Amino acid sequence: MPSNSSNVLRRQSACVLIGNVKMGGNAPIVVQSMTNTDTSDIIRSAAQVADLARAGSEIVRLTVNNIEAARAIPHIKEHLARMNINVPLVGDFHFNGHKLLAEAPECAEHLDKYRINPGNVGRGKKRDSQFASMIETACKFQKPVRIGVNWGSLDQQVLAEQMDLNQQLTEPKPLEEVMQEALITSALSSAKYAESLGLNEDKIVISCKISQAPKLIKVYQDLAQRCNYALHVGLTEAGMGIKGTVASAAALGILLQQGIGDTIRVSLTPQPGGSRTEEVVIAQEILQSLELRAFTPAVTSCPGCGRTTSDYFQKLADDIQLYLRKSMPDWKKTYPGVEHLSVAVMGCVVNGPGESKHANIGISLPGSGEAPVAPVYIDGEKSCTLRGEHIADEFKLIVTQYIHDNYQIK
Numbered sequence: 241m242p243s244n245s246s247n248v249l250r251r252q253s254a255c256v257l258i259g260n261v262k263m264g265g266n267a268p269i270v271v272q273s274m275t276n277t278d279t280s281d282i283i284r285s286a287a288q289v290a291d292l293a294r295a296g297s298e299i300v301r302l303t304v305n306n307i308e309a310a311r312a313i314p315h316i317k318e319h320l321a322r323m324n325i326n327v328p329l330v331g332d333f334h335f336n337g338h339k340l341l342a343e344a345p346e347c348a349e350h351l352d353k354y355r356i357n358p359g360n361v362g363r364g365k366k367r368d369s370q371f372a373s374m375i376e377t378a379c380k381f382q383k384p385v386r387i388g389v390n391w392g393s394l395d396q397q398v399l400a401e402q403m404d405l406n407q408q409l410t411e412p413k414p415l416e417e418v419m420q421e422a423l424i425t426s427a428l429s430s431a432k433y434a435e436s437l438g439l440n441e442d443k444i445v446i447s448c449k450i451s452q453a454p455k456l457i458k459v460y461q462d463l464a465q466r467c468n469y470a471l472h473v474g475l476t477e478a479g480m481g482i483k484g485t486v487a488s489a490a491a492l493g494i495l496l497q498q499g500i501g502d503t504i505r506v507s508l509t510p511q512p513g514g515s516r517t518e519e520v521v522i523a524q525e526i527l528q529s530l531e532l533r534a535f536t537p538a539v540t541s542c543p544g545c546g547r548t549t550s551d552y553f554q555k556l557a558d559d560i561q562l563y564l565r566k567s568m569p570d571w572k573k574t575y576p577g578v579e580h581l582s583v584a585v586m587g588c589v590v591n592g593p594g595e596s597k598h599a600n601i602g603i604s605l606p607g608s609g610e611a612p613v614a615p616v617y618i619d620g621e622k623s624c625t626l627r628g629e630h631i632a633d634e635f636k637l638i639v640t641q642y643i644h645d646n647y648q649i650k
Contacts, residue, residue, distance in 0.1 A: 248496070248497060248498075248499055248530070248532065249499050250266070250499040251464050251471075251498075251499045251500055252265070252468070253265065253468050253469060253470045253471065253502055254441045254442045254444070254468055254469060254470055255267060255442060255470070256384050256442055256443065256444070256445055256470045256502075257384070257442075258299060258328045258330075258352050258353050258384055259299075259326075259327075259328030259329075259352035259353075260326065260328065261298050261299060261328050263445065263470050263502050263503050264442075264445075264470030264471075264502040267502070268532070268533055269496065269501060269502060269503060269504060269527055269532055269533060270298045270299060270502065270503040270504075271296060271297055271298050271299075271503070271504060271505075271520060271523045271524055271527070272297055272298060272299035272300065272301065272330075272472075272503055272504070272505050273292045273297040273299075273300055273301070273505060273506075273516070273517075273519055273520050273523075274300065274301040274302070274303075274332070274505070274507075275288045275289060275292070275300065275301070275302050275303070275516070276288075276510075276516060278309075279302045279303050279304060279305075279308075279309035279312055279313075279316075280306070280308035280309045280311075280312045281312075282312050282315045282316055282319060283319070285302060285312065285316050286316045286319035286320055286323070288516060289302070289316065289320060289325065289327065289329070290320060290323050290325045291515075291516065291517055292327075292516060292517055292520055293320075293325050293327040294325075294517075294569060295517035295520040295521060296520050296521070296524050296535055297327065297517075297520045298327065298328075299327065299328045299330060299352075299353075299503065300327050300328070300329055300330070301329075301330040301331075301332050301355060302316070302329060302330070302331060302332060303332050304331040304332060304333055304337070304340060304347065304351075305334065305335075305336070306336075306340070307340060307343055307344060309340075310331075310340040310341075310343070310344035310347040311344050311346065311347065313329065313331065313344075313346070313347040313350050313351060314346050314347070314349075314350045316329070317329065317350050328352035328353065329350070329351055329352050329353075330351065330352065330353040330354070330355055330386070331347065331351040331353070331354050331355065332355045333354060333355060333356055333357075333374065334357055334360040334393075335360050335361075337354070337356060337361070337370075337374050338361070338362075338370040338371075338373040338374050341354070341373070341374055341377045342373065342377070348377050348380075348381050348383070349381050351383065352383065352384075353383060353384045353385065353386060353445075354374060354377075354378055354383055354384075354385050354386070355385075355386045355388050356371065356374055356375075356385055356386070356387055356388065356430075357388050357389065357390060357393055358371065358387060358389055358395050358398075358426050358427070358430040359389065359390065359393040359394050359395040359396070359426065360393050361374070363396075363397075364397075367395075367397070368433070371430065371433065371434075372433075372437055375433075375434045375437045375438075375439050376437060376438075378439055378443065379437065379438045379439055382443075383443070384442075384443040384444065384445060385434065385439060385443060385444060385445070386444075386445040386446070386447060386472055387427055387430045387431050387434065387444065387445070387446055387447070388446075388447040388449065388472070389423050389426045389427045389430075389447065389448045389449070390449050390476050391419070391423065391449065391450040391451065391455075391476060392451075392476065394419065394422055394423060394426065395422075395426045398422050398425055398426040398429070399418075399419065399422040401422075401425075402418050402419075402421055402422040402425060403418055406418045416455070420450075420455065420458065420459050420462075423448040423450070423459055424448055424459060424462055424463050424466065427446050427447070427448050427463070428446070428463075428466065428467055431444050431446060431467070431469055441468065441469065444469050444470070445469065445470045445471070445472050445502075445503070446463065446467065446469040446470070446471055446472070447471065447472040447473070447474075448460065448463055449474060449475065449476035450475070450476060451475055451476050451477045451478070452475075453475065453487050453490045453491035456473075456475055456491045456495075457491055457494050457495060460473060460495050460500050460501070461495075461498070461500065464498075464500045470502040470503070471500065471501055471502050471503075472501075472502070472503045472504070472505070473492060473495055473496075473500065473501035473502075473503070473504050474488070474492065474504055474505040474506060474507055475487055475488055475491055475506075475507055476507060477507055477509075478506060478507045478508050478509070479508070479509055480508070480509040480510075480511065481511060484506070484507075484508040484509060485506075485508065485522050488506045488507075488508070488522060488523075488526065489522075489526050489529075492504055492506075492526050493526060493529075493530060496526070496527070496530055496532060497530060504523050504526070504527070505519070505523065506519040506520075506522045506523045506526070507519070508522060521565075524536070534579040534580050535568070535579055536564055536565050536568050536579055537564045537568075537578065537579060537580075537581035537582065537583055538581075538582050538583070539557060539560055539561045539564065539583045539584070539585060540582065540583070540584040540585070540586075540595055540598075540599060540602075541553070541554075541557035541584070541585045541586065541587075542586050542587045542588075542591060542592075542595075544587050545587075545588075546608070547587070547588040547589075547590060547607040547608045547609075548587040548588055548605075548607050548608065552605060553585060553586065553587035553605045554587075555632075556585050556603075556605065556631070556632050556635070557585040559632055559636075560583060560585055560632075560635070560636065560639070563636055563639075564581075564583070564639075571643065571647075574648065574649065575643050575644075575647035575648055575649075576647065576649065577647055578643055578647045581600050581601075581642075581643065581647075582598075582599040582600050582601075583599055583600065583601050583602065583639060584596045584598070584599035584601070584602035584603070585602075585603055585605070586602065586603065586604045586605065587605050587607055588604075588605070588606070588607025588608070588610065589604065589606075589607060589610055590607075592604030592605070592607075593615065593617070596615070596616075596617040597617050597620045597621075598620075599617070600618070600619060600642065600646075601616070601617070601618055601638065601639055601642055602616070602617045603615070603616050603617075603626070603631075603635055604617075605631075612627065613625045613626070613627050614626045614627070614631050614635075616635065616638060618638075618642065623638070624638075
């Protein structure tokens with residue numbers, strides 16, 4: 241896995257091994273996602289895990305909400321192995337995880353990590369014993385655990401204790417601050433309890449999720465100062481489309497630039513009929529935009545203006561971007577480092593030649609009043625000029641040849 245390429249000073253956390261993936265420590269920030277299939281449907285669940293993994297998800301979480309789902313986990317892994325997909329699987333447990341892990345030890349053994357929500361493990365006296373049961377299973381099978389606290393399912397006992405403490409203050413804090421403190425307290429106290437039961441610090445991942453970006457940022461800034469656990473970061477319900485994308489980018493961008501976060505998920509609501517893999521691409525783009533990771537060659541393209549006479553440059557930019565992303569699964573096996581390639585597709589002479597020269601490969605398409613020619617630049621030098629109706633195909637050939645010449649294993 242490539243190292244981080246930016247100058248962001250990462251918060252140092254314990255390194256957690258999840259299957260074959262390292263998280264925390266000096267490891268690159270990991271992208272993960274979650275299926276939305278019925279986990280007991282082995283074929284559909286394995287197919288969606290495979291789709292997510294091929295899109296770039298390095299960890300995939302599945303709901304384990306009943307015994308049928310629990311018993312399906314080993315079979316899902318078998319199907320993935322037949323497809324040559326080796327991605328760590330996380331079991332998402334709520335309410336009855338202690339029973340499922342006990343009744344289906346094959347599930348406990350085949351999962352690579354358990355996700356436990358302290359707010360949903362039980363009430364009253366049952367809370368600690370049922371949480372302890374799950375941690376003891378994790379210790380038995382040497383599995384890491386994410387202790388994931390959510391704003392919408394906060395442990396009411398912890399919240400009540402924090403509210404009582406707040407009332408004793410000379411100047412009580414606003415309810416919102418009390419709830420944020422309850423989130424952090426729930427996560428950290430649960431993690432310490434897990435350690436007391438024998439689960440090592442390097443087997444623990446923490447998350448405290450909220451659906452509003454400013455509150456999420458504040459919680460994780462506080463959390464980062466108060467522990468050394470690996471942190472999973474993401475809005476708990478980001479929303480749909482542009483809203484979900486922007487909210488996730490705003491929150492994650494600030495935290496990641498401050499060095500906070502060891503793994504991320506974009507919890508995007510898919511458009512009707514849309515692909516689940518969209519959340520993976522967005523997470524990758526956030527990391528790549530911050531120069532924390534590189535996943536696919538970057539395409540720089542202009543927005544267009546009155547100088548651009550047609551939508552040809554838009555179509556070309558889109559075509560090239562899709563071509564690069566679709567080719568990456570094969571290219572990354574043969575052309576190591578190709579994800580760092582930069583391509584520019586520009587629409588007129590104003591910034592076209594300059595941006596093209598800054599990229600590894602760039603093309604400046606003719607704008608309003610310009611000659612109907614498209615100069616191509618390779619590593620800052622003009623290479624050739626394209627004309628006619630086949631510019632897109634010819635430019636793709638140039639890109640492919642450049643990759644072959646510069647990234648092929650010697």
